[in-house]
Every structure is written in C-alpha cells, then in structure tokens.
Amino acid sequence: MKLTLKIWRQKNSTDKGSLETYPISDVSEHMSFLEMLDVLNEELIEKGIEPVAFDHDCREGICGMCSLYINGEAHGPDRRVTTCQLHMRKFNDGDTIFIEPFRANAFPVVKDLVVDRSSFDRIQQAGGFVSVNTSGNTQDANSIPIPKDDADTAFDAATCIGCGACVASCKNSSAMLFVSAKVSQFSLLPQGQVEAKERVLNMVNKMDEEGFGNCTNTGACEVECPKGISLDNISRMNREFLSANIKK
Amino acid sequence: MAKLNSGVPKGELKDKWTQYKDSIDLVNPANKRNIDVIVVGTGLAGGSASATLAELGYNVKTFCYQDSPRRAHSIAAQGGINAAKNYQGDGDSTYRLFYDTVKGGDYRSREANVYRLAEVSTNIIDQCVAQGVPFARDYGGLLDNRSFGGVLVSRTFYAKGQTGQQLLLGAYSAMNRQIARGKIKMHNRHEMLDVVLVDGKARGIIARNLVTGEIERHSAHAVVIASGGYGNVYFLSTNAMGSNTTAAWKIHKKGAFFANPCYTQIHPTCIPRSGDYQSKLTLMSESLRNDGRIWVPKNMDDVKALREGTLKATNIKEEDRDYYLERRYPAFGNLVPRDVASRAAKERCDAGYGVNQTGEAVYLDFSSAITRYGKEQALLKGEDENNHQLVKKLGQEIVKSKYGNLFQMYEKIVDENPYETPMMIYPAVHYTMGGVWVDYNLMTTVPGLYAIGEANFSDHGSNRLGASALMQGLADGYFVLPYTIGDYLSDDIRTGSISTDSPEFDEAENNVNKLLDQLINNKGKHSVDYYHKKLGKIMWDKCGMARTETGLKQAIKEIKELREDFWKNVIVPGNRNELNKELEKAGRVADFLELGELFAKDALTRNESCGGHFREEYATKEGEAKRDDKNFTFVSAWEYAGEPSEAKLHKEELEFENIAVKERSYK
Ligand SMILES: Cc1cc2nc3c(=O)[nH]c(=O)nc-3n(C[C@H](O)[C@H](O)[C@H](O)COP(=O)(O)OP(=O)(O)OC[C@H]3O[C@@H](n4cnc5c(N)ncnc54)[C@H](O)[C@@H]3O)c2cc1C
Ligand code: SF4
Ligand code: FES
Numbered sequence: 026m027k028l029t030l031k032i033w034r035q036k037n038s039t040d041k042g043s044l045e046t047y048p049i050s051d052v053s054e055h056m057s058f059l060e061m062l063d064v065l066n067e068e069l070i071e072k073g074i075e076p077v078a079f080d081h082d083c084r085e086g087i088c089g090m091c092s093l094y095i096n097g098e099a100h101g102p103d104r105r106v107t108t109c110q111l112h113m114r115k116f117n118d119g120d121t122i123f124i125e126p127f128r129a130n131a132f133p134v135v136k137d138l139v140v141d142r143s144s145f146d147r148i149q150q151a152g153g154f155v156s157v158n159t160s161g162n163t164q165d166a167n168s169i170p171i172p173k174d175d176a177d178t179a180f181d182a183a184t185c186i187g188c189g190a191c192v193a194s195c196k197n198s199s200a201m202l203f204v205s206a207k208v209s210q211f212s213l214l215p216q217g218q219v220e221a222k223e224r225v226l227n228m229v230n231k232m233d234e235e236g237f238g239n240c241t242n243t244g245a246c247e248v249e250c251p252k253g254i255s256l257d258n259i260s261r262m263n264r265e266f267l268s269a270n271i272k273k
Numbered sequence: 274m275a276k277l278n279s280g281v282p283k284g285e286l287k288d289k290w291t292q293y294k295d296s297i298d299l300v301n302p303a304n305k306r307n308i309d310v311i312v313v314g315t316g317l318a319g320g321s322a323s324a325t326l327a328e329l330g331y332n333v334k335t336f337c338y339q340d341s342p343r344r345a346h347s348i349a350a351q352g353g354i355n356a357a358k359n360y361q362g363d364g365d366s367t368y369r370l371f372y373d374t375v376k377g378g379d380y381r382s383r384e385a386n387v388y389r390l391a392e393v394s395t396n397i398i399d400q401c402v403a404q405g406v407p408f409a410r411d412y413g414g415l416l417d418n419r420s421f422g423g424v425l426v427s428r429t430f431y432a433k434g435q436t437g438q439q440l441l442l443g444a445y446s447a448m449n450r451q452i453a454r455g456k457i458k459m460h461n462r463h464e465m466l467d468v469v470l471v472d473g474k475a476r477g478i479i480a481r482n483l484v485t486g487e488i489e490r491h492s493a494h495a496v497v498i499a500s501g502g503y504g505n506v507y508f509l510s511t512n513a514m515g516s517n518t519t520a521a522w523k524i525h526k527k528g529a530f531f532a533n534p535c536y537t538q539i540h541p542t543c544i545p546r547s548g549d550y551q552s553k554l555t556l557m558s559e560s561l562r563n564d565g566r567i568w569v570p571k572n573m574d575d576v577k578a579l580r581e582g583t584l585k586a587t588n589i590k591e592e593d594r595d596y597y598l599e600r601r602y603p604a605f606g607n608l609v610p611r612d613v614a615s616r617a618a619k620e621r622c623d624a625g626y627g628v629n630q631t632g633e634a635v636y637l638d639f640s641s642a643i644t645r646y647g648k649e650q651a652l653l654k655g656e657d658e659n660n661h662q663l664v665k666k667l668g669q670e671i672v673k674s675k676y677g678n679l680f681q682m683y684e685k686i687v688d689e690n691p692y693e694t695p696m697m698i699y700p701a702v703h704y705t706m707g708g709v710w711v712d713y714n715l716m717t718t719v720p721g722l723y724a725i726g727e728a729n730f731s732d733h734g735s736n737r738l739g740a741s742a743l744m745q746g747l748a749d750g751y752f753v754l755p756y757t758i759g760d761y762l763s764d765d766i767r768t769g770s771i772s773t774d775s776p777e778f779d780e781a782e783n784n785v786n787k788l789l790d791q792l793i794n795n796k797g798k799h800s801v802d803y804y805h806k807k808l809g810k811i812m813w814d815k816c817g818m819a820r821t822e823t824g825l826k827q828a829i830k831e832i833k834e835l836r837e838d839f840w841k842n843v844i845v846p847g848n849r850n851e852l853n854k855e856l857e858k859a860g861r862v863a864d865f866l867e868l869g870e871l872f873a874k875d876a877l878t879r880n881e882s883c884g885g886h887f888r889e890e891y892a893t894k895e896g897e898a899k900r901d902d903k904n905f906t907f908v909s910a911w912e913y914a915g916e917p918s919e920a921k922l923h924k925e926e927l928e929f930e931n932i933a934v935k936e937r938s939y940k
Binding site for chain 1: 321324325328339340341342343344345346348349358360393396397398399400401402403404405407408409410411412413414415416432433435437438439442445446447449450452453459461484513514515547548550551552553555556681682685686688751752800802844846847851852854855
C-alpha cells in the first residue's frame with residue numbers, strides 16, 4: 026500500500042504545532058498501525074529528520090499508553106481496539122490518513138502526538154481505592170461470597186485501561202465514562218461499599234476541578250472505548266452521586 | 274572463589290520465615306518518618322512495595338518511565354496467579370506449591386526462598402480481594418481456579434485473561450491512597466540512569482526527567498530496584514516495548530552481582546511472527562492449554578498442502594493429526610511446563626512439520642473443548658446433544674466467557690477466527706528467570722540496594738511455572754521486602770537525610786551526562802533499532818531455545834563487535850533537553866549490548882542443560898534436558914570487571930534438604 030500521512034507535529038507544550046505531510050509506501054496490510062509509524066520513523070531518522078513522538082508500550086491493548094486520533098476517531102476506525110491493535114488492513118491503498126493527538130483541555134500536548142493524562146491519575150488518587158492496609162492481615166478471600174453476576178459486572182467495569190479515548194471522543198471532553206468505571210467496580214463489590222459515598226463525591230469533584238466537561242449523554246465515549254465500557258456505568262454513578270449528595 | 278552468603282536463617286524449612294520475622298530488627302513508627310526509600314518501578318513488585326513501605330511510614334519516592342504507574346508491564350499478564358489455598362480440595366498445600374516450583378525450576382532455585390513464597394501466597398489472594406480485585410467466581414459466589422502447566426492441581430486464580438491488569442490496578446490503587454496522603458512521591462516519565470553509592474552503601478539514584486530531559490539527583494537511605502525483566506535483549510519478545518535492563522545493569526556495574534543471566538523462558542504459545550517490520554510478539558496465555566490441544570499433521574503431504582493453501586486445518590482427519598505433547602508426555606499432556614512444550618514445538622518444526630509459510634507454527638485447537646462444553650450445556654438446558662450446530666454454538670459461548678479477550682486479540686492480529694479454525698502458535702521469549710543476585714532479605718551484594726520482582730533471580734530456578742511471576746512480584750512487594758528492609762534501615766535511624774550535594778552524586782551525574790552527550794553527538798548512520806534487531810538475531814539464533822558451545826563463542830564475539838559498531842555508528846536525532854524517545858531507546862540498547870555478552874558467557878560456562886537453558890551437547894536420548902547435578906548445582910553470580918565477558922564468577926552452592934533431587938519427568 027501507498028499512503029499519505031498528515032501528522033500533527035508540535036515541538037513542545039508551548040509550540041503552536043501544525044499538520045505535516047509524509048508519504049509512505051510499501052505498507053503491508055499485516056502491519057499494525059504503530060509498526061507503520063515505526064517504519065516511517067526509521068525513514069525519517071535516515072533522512073536526518075526528527076521522528077514522530079507517540080506514546081505506546083505494551084502494544085497489546087492493555088496498558089492504555091497508546092492514544093492517537095486517527096481520521097477523526099480516537100484509536101482509529103476499528104471498533105473495540107486500541108491504536109496499537111489497529112491493523113493496516115483497515116485502510117486502502119492510496120488513502121490519506123490524518124493522525125492527531127487526543128485533544129482536551131485536561132490533556133495538554135507534550136510533544137507531537139504525546140499528551141499529558143496525569144489528570145486521570147489525580148482523579149484516582151481522590152478516591153479510586155479501598156482503604157485497606159496491605160499487611161496481609163485480612164480475612165479469608167472466600168469469607169464473603171459475591172454473586173457471580175456482580176463479580177462479572179465489576180470486572181467488566183474494571184477493565185478500563187485509562188487511555189482517555191472517551192474524553193477525546195466527547196465534544197464536551199467529559200471523563201464520565203472513565204470515572205464511572207472505577208466507581209462502579211467498587212460499588213458493585215462488598216469491599217467497596219464502606220467508602221462508596223465519599224468515593225463518588227471526591228472523584229466527581231476532582232474530575233470537575235481538573236477541567237473535564239459535563240456529560241450530555243451523546244454516547245460518543247462508549248462507541249470509541251476500546252474496552253467496551255458501557256454507559257450503564259454512568260447511570261450507576263449518577264445514582265450513587267445523587268444519593269450520596271442527599272445523604273450528605 | 275568467594276562464597277556468597279545467602280543469609281538463609283537456620284531452623285526447619287517451614288518455620289524459617291516466621292522465626293526470622295520475629296527476630297529481625299524493626300524501625301519504630303516515629304523513626305520511619307525520617308527514613309527515605311527509593312523504589313524504581315511500579316509493576317506488581319514495585320507498586321506493592323511502594324504502597325506497603327509508605328503505609329508502614331517510610332517516605333517513598335517511586336519512579337517509572339511510563340506516564341502513569343498503572344501502565345507498568347505487569348498490566349499485560351494474562352492467565353493468572355498461583356496460591357496454595359486448596360479451595361478446590363484437590364490436595365494442594367504450601368509444600369506442594371513449593372515442591373512444584375522447585376521441580377519446575379529444574380532444581381536450580383533456593384529452597385528457603387521458594388518455601389517462603391509458597392507460604393505467603395495465600396495472603397496475596399486475601400489481600401487482593403480486600404482491595405476489590407474482581408477475580409473470577411463460580412455460581413456459588415466463591416473464587417474460581419484453573420490449572421497451569423507443570424502441576425496436577427488447580428491453584429491458579431484469575432480474572433479472565435486480564436489477571437495482571439486487575440492485580441496491578443489493585444496495587445496502583447493502594448499506591449494512590451498513599452500518594453494522596455503524601456507518603457509516596459510519584460515520578461512518572463522518569464528513567465533511572467545510575468545508582469549512587471556513598472561509603473559503599475546505596476544512597477540514591479540519578480534519573481532523567483523524560484519530558485524536560487533534566488538530570489535529577491534523588492537521595493534515600495535505601496534503593497529498591499523493581500524494574501522487571503530483560504527479555505527485550507532478544508528484540509522480539511512478549512515484553513512491553515520499553516521493558517529494559519538499564520536499572521539492573523547499571524547497579525551491576527556498581528557492584529551488584531548478576532545471577533544466571535542465561536536462564537530465559539521461551540513461552541510455547543505466542544502468535545508467530547509475520548514480517549521484518551514486526552515490533553513485538555503477542556502471548557496467547559498458557560491458560561489456553563487447559564482447553565486447547567496442540568498438534569501438527571502426521572503427513573508431510575498435508576503440511577505442504579496447508580502451506581500452499583489447498584488444505585484447511587479443519588479438514589485434516591483426526592487420525593492424521595499428531596498431538597505430539599499428548600503422545601510424548603501422557604501424564605501431563607498439553608500441560609507440560611513451558612520449556613518442555615517449547616522445545617517440543619521446535620522439534621516438530623525443525624523436522625519440517627510447521628504449519629504456516631515460515632514453517633514456524635503449530636496448531637492450538639479448541640474444537641474438542643467446544644464440543645465437550647457444548648454437549649454439557651445442551652444437557653443442562655435440556656436440548657439435543659447431537660445437534661452439532663447448537664452444540665458448537667453453546668460450546669463457543671463457554672470458550673468465549675473464559676478466553677474472550679485472548680480470542681479477540683488473536684483475531685485482530687492474524688485476521689482469522691479462532692473459534693472456527695485452530696490458532697497458530699510458536700514459542701517466543703517471555704520471561705527472564707535470571708537477574709540481580711539477592712540474599713534471603715532480597716538485598717543485592719551492595720548494602721542498602723534491593724532487587725524485587727522479575728528483576729531479581731530468586732525463586733524460579735532455571736524455569737518458571739506459569740502464574741508464579743505475579744505471585745512472586747506481590748509476595749516480594751507486599752509481604753517480604755517491607756519486613757526485611759527494616760533489618761537494614763534500623764541502623765539508619767540517626768543518619769538524617771542524605772545530601773545530594775556530594776562528590777559521589779557529582780561523579781554519577783557527570784557519568785550520565787557524558788553518556789547522553791556521546792549518544793546525541795555521535796551522529797552516525799544507523800538507527801538504534803538497526804542495532805537492536807541485529808542483537809536480537811544473534812541472541813535468538815545462538816542463545817535461544819537450543820545453544821551450543823560453538824554458537825555461544827560466536828555470539829560473544831559478534832555481540833562485542835556489534836557493540837563497538839554501535840558506539841561508532843549509531844545515530845540519535847534530536848536533543849537531550851526534550852522528550853526524546855530515540856535517546857531513551859539508545860541508552861537501553863547500549864545496556865542490552867553489554868548484558869547480551871554476559872548472557873552468552875553464562876550459557877557457555879554452564880555445561881549442562883536445565884530448564885530453559887538447553888545445551889545441545891547435554892541431552893538425553895529422547896532429547897530431554899540433562900542436568901549435571903554433581904558439577905552445576907549452584908547459582909552463577911557474576912561480578913562486573915570492566916568488560917562483560919571478563920566478569921568474575923561467584924558460586925552460590927544450592928542445598929536441597931527438603932526435596933529429593935530427581936530427573937524431572939512429565940511423562
Ligand atoms: C504478555 C505477558 C503475560 C504474562 N502473564 C503472566 C501470568 O499470567 N502470570 C504470571 O504469573 N506472570 C505472567 N507474566 C510475567 C509477569 O507479568 C512479569 O514477570 C511481572 O509482571 C513482572 O513484574 P515486575 O513488577 O517485576 O516488573 P514490571 O511489571 O515489568 O515493571 C517494571 C517497572 O519498572 C519501571 N522501570 C524499568 N526500568 C526503569 C528505569 N530505568 N527507570 C525507572 N523506571 C523503570 C517500569 O516503568 C515499570 O514500572 C506475563 C508476562 C508477559 C510478558
Ligand atoms: S472508559 Fe474506555 S475509553 Fe475511557 S479511559 Fe477507560 S478504556 Fe479508555
Ligand atoms: S500500547 Fe498498550 S494499549 Fe496500546
């Protein structure tokens with residue numbers, strides 16, 4: 026395949042940045058999208074041009090480090106995959122591909138396609154945990170049976186990889202899907218109940234403070250979420266938030 | 274030759290840890306507030322250690338190269354974590370987990386450490402459940418288990434194919450709680466580039482801020498390395514792209530002995546490579562061998578037809594399939610340990626029976642399991658168990674519920690539906706049993722410098738059993754190090770904070786600056802990846818699944834030449850004072866180019882086959898690994914002496930008092 030890549034280049038957080046054009050040929054359909062960028066970067070290095078900076082690590086869709094806004098979609102055209110799992114067979118010979126960073130006020134660009142998502146960490150620090158000491162002096166793991174359905178639903182929520190595609194896809198840059206996934210995981214498990222109220226209040230407040238927008242139920246986040254985190258989590262969090270506020 | 278002191282306490286094996294814990298010095302809570310500990314790494318080992326040390330009251334400074342601690346490579350672990358809970362009532366016990374691990378490691382690990390690991394394994398599960406880790410449960414609401422290779426019980430706890438993710442997020446949440454309290458200062462996007470020793474003790478590190486390029490000094494009373502394994506020395510592996518040996522290697526150069534570098538695990542079930550552009554390999558979890566059967570065709574004609582695309586795997590008749598693991602190892606069948614399964618796959622492919630274009634793939638087939646589960650479901654639902662369509666559909670649903678994310682991953686990469694056609698798999702580099710030498714306290718040969726998790730060598734001998742790395746990482750971090758480190762730090766309660774304004778810090782920082790300048794100013798003609806790929810090829814061809822004396826000697830020579838070429842001709846674009854991913858890679862590859870040489874030397878010195886280390890010269894008639902217990906029942910701990918291959922060998926003799934050392938048989 027021969028492709029034309031339009032890639033966002035930005036020297037650092039204060040630089041204005043712009044789209045640059047790079048032609049690339051000999052792209053195999055079996056390559057992953059990031060392998061295609063590796064090939065481009067090797068070519069650029071040989072020509073003495075600085076390679077394109079992008080985040081990635083596991084390259085199997087689990088660490089949440091890769092991002093990229095590809096042709097107007099977070100993680101590109103395929104569904105239920107991250108950018109690192111996207112393969113070139115989803116594109117056609119001659120295509121022009123626009124590659125931009127995830128954009129949101131709470132995710133400032135660091136360089137080229139790399140953004141700063143530490144706001145997500147700060148939301149988790151505000152309450153995304155169960156306050157139990159790690160000493161090992163806890164009760165036996167089987168002492169509280171948990172209905173399989175609850176355990177499975179909690180697990181599904183817990184599979185969020187913290188990539189930020191939900192924010193990048195939302196016209197309001199809302200982080201509701203991400204935050205609700207964590208809140209749901211704990212609220213569905215007996216271990217998370219004790220602090221449930223505080224947790225939801227603190228995490229939601231932190232989310233607002235970090236500059237994420239409001240949720241207007243467009244559902245764009247669910248469509249682009251590589252892990253299929255469901256909008257049900259948002260409803261669950263809204264319920265928790267309301268009842269926590271009432272009881273405050 | 275100097276003897277290493279493992280510091281294993283006296284007493285009965287089963288009492289050692291408890292008695293030892295009771296006897297070690299403690300630091301009182303008020304004093305802990307005046308003591309700083311640096312932890313490099315936020316995987317299961319570093320994450321759990323950071324959280325626990327902070328909770329105990331120490332001031333913790335933690336580092337990782339990713340943009341968040343939650344992204345450490347542990348996140349990618351799939352299949353599960355072992356613990357001797359015996360919830361299934363199938364005869365499991367601490368002793369059995371200990372026994373399986375020592376045997377699985379081909380009698381090359383330290384008994385006392387392994388026993389302790391087995392002992393604390395049960396706490397891990399309790400701890401994680403209390404943290405809200407959503408492990409898989411059965412319909413009664415209790416925890417479910419599966420089996421992994423090399424054992425005859427079901428002791429593996431799991432969260433679908435995302436066990437590592439769930440456990441790491443548990444440790445990350447425990448860290449977050451301490452970060453919020455200010456007890457952990459987290460340094461994301463920072464890379465440790467050297468350790469600083471003051472009066473022979475580890476007192477700090479030099480780190481590069483990967484966003485600004487700034488070189489920073491950080492001091493502490495003790496330094497813990499939890500930087501993971503070095504599988505990426507092969508270029509292609511199942512490790513994350515950034516996994517590296519830099520932290521471990523830098524401390525080696527400052528005096529920490531490096532143990533058994535040649536013990537690497539080649540995992541039997543990974544997706545085969547597809548082209549030169551390949552950047553990494555993807556694991557298909559060992560848990561799949563619970564339900565998948567491995568085979569190649571019996572007839573060469575079928576192999577040819579498969580490769581030409583004129584025949585489909587599903588059309589090969591049952592009697593024309595060679596389920597070679599079931600044939601060779603009837604007792605363990607598809608669940609033999611990884612080293613055995615990998616070599617068996619290589620044997621069939623070398624004999625010409627590989628099923629894909631490259632000849633390097635075998636089948637992992639789920640059709641029997643789908644039928645078995647489907648019939649069971651049909652019966653349960655009162656439907657016709659002879660209705661093939663229905664049985665297949667019901668069976669596929671069960672398989673999906675167990676391995677859904679793995680099947681999806683496979684389909685996305687290979688573009689084939691594994692519910693309909695067998696998966697193609699081939700062995701790939703996965704884990705490194707070797708690592709920094711540590712004593713019973715998990716301290717390296719440098720006082721105050723610790724190594725935990727995959728970065729150390731401690732528990733898995735020459736072959737790790739599946740689902741035991743997660744167990745070790747969390748055992749080290751939650752339950753072992755936080756105790757043992759107190760023994761050392763109790764001497765430091767009056768030291769006061771360590772200044773970074775000292776000649777030792779100056780020198781370490783200067784060295785780091787020099788190295789980075791050299792890389793940036795080199796302006797050669799080949800990229801970092803060019804060298805990394807070349808190194809990977811030498812390693813795979815000569816230090817891979819089968820090793821020979823001649824090959825290893827060549828490898829040492831070739832790696833040395835490649836390293837010289839690297840320093841003459843590598844090009845690193847951009848500058849030092851900015852985010853520069855090529856510069857990060859260059860530093861890591863420079864270290865791999867040294868480690869690789871020591872690796873080959875270690876493999877050359879070990880004139881026997883054991884676990885993952887297979888020397889063709891030392892094999893039984895049936896092609897199994899042949900140990901030489903008389904001459905090689907020791908840990909090779911290497912002391913740095915200038916050039917990697919000039920390293921000096923120290924031996925820690927291994928004594929087995931509680932297990933009879935036998936030939937390892939899975940037949
Ligand atoms: C695909 C895959 C699947 C696996 N599945 C299983 C399984 O099912 N069960 C099982 O038991 N094991 C499994 N393993 C093995 C297991 O995941 C690892 O051995 C284990 O997670 C290692 O944990 P760790 O904490 O030692 O290191 P890692 O998780 O590798 O963490 C290393 C940390 O060190 C940091 N770091 C590294 N170098 C530096 C530096 N110079 N400066 C600063 N920070 C640095 C990184 O940022 C990271 O935070 C699997 C491995 C792979 C590759
Ligand atoms: S909810 Fe989905 S899109 Fe958002 S961070 Fe989690 S995994 Fe990514
Ligand atoms: S690189 Fe880890 S999710 Fe894409």
